Amino acid sequence: MPYIIRVSSQKGGVGKTTVAVNLAIALQQKGYRTLLIDGDTANPSIGFHLGMTNVNTGFKHMLSKETQLKDVISIHAPSGLHTICGVIDAKPFTLNEANIKTMYSKIKNTNYAFIIVDTQPGYSFDYIAKVYDESILVTTPEAPAVASIIRLAHSFDKIHLKHHLIINKLGRHRYEIHPREIEETYGGKAIGILPEDEIVPVSIAEHIPAVMLNKKSNFSRAAMELANAYSAMSDVEPESRFVHVSFWQRFLGLFNRNR
DSSP: OOEEEEEEOSSSSSOHHHHHHHHHHHHHHTTOOEEEEEEOSSSOOHHHHHTOTTOOOOHHHHHTTSSOHHHHOEEETTTTEEEEOOOOOSSOOOOOHHHHHHHHHHHHTSOOSEEEEEEOSSOOOHHHHTTSSEEEEEEOSSHHHHHHHHHHHHHHHHTTOOEEEEEEEEOOOTTSOOHHHHHHHHTSOOSEEEEOOTHHHHHHHHTSOHHHHOTTSHHHHHHHHHHHHHHHHOOSOOOOTTTSOOHHHHHHHHHHHTO
């Protein structure tokens, strides 16, 4: 059964979507069949990060039972990653507990190794949080972000949802909180520490995930280490690294070696 990971933050601007996209691509590159879902119904942006802005069916359509799972999955051609994008439209939308449970029961019966779900900032209803196997809590090393993510961690503790901490955009500025202090406040080691890196805004502007655009960058290396951590925790064997690798991914890989 797939291992479903919710990528969470209590406030916007901490790089939650960047983490979700690059972790999913990194797991796919390691040979794990991975599905990336844009579960942010307010401000979906995975399609922008991946250059898939022409997708016109997505997460909300499946939640509202307007379409089937197989019809909302799109393939990111350069990587082979399967995605369910988000769609912005003017139609009113309300989360429904029964629809949430039905959708995730269908997803649980797929043959993906990992399912990464990017969610909108803030806390969600308990019945939504409980459909995940764990949550990644993304924070930056600034006091407001750290304080808010600790509150979110406590709320997940109450419903017994496992979680791991990621510290993103570490730039070693004077006003930042040291990672060790963040970990002490959180009560555990961060599973990943991702540095502030110029490759990230460049990758977003070019619609190419950082781990594909320049795998030697500091951010990309840290993202691959994060994927390695989940690979080590998983009891699922990766498929052949070449089964889902398209021509374009191999081309980009050769190109990146020369960067």
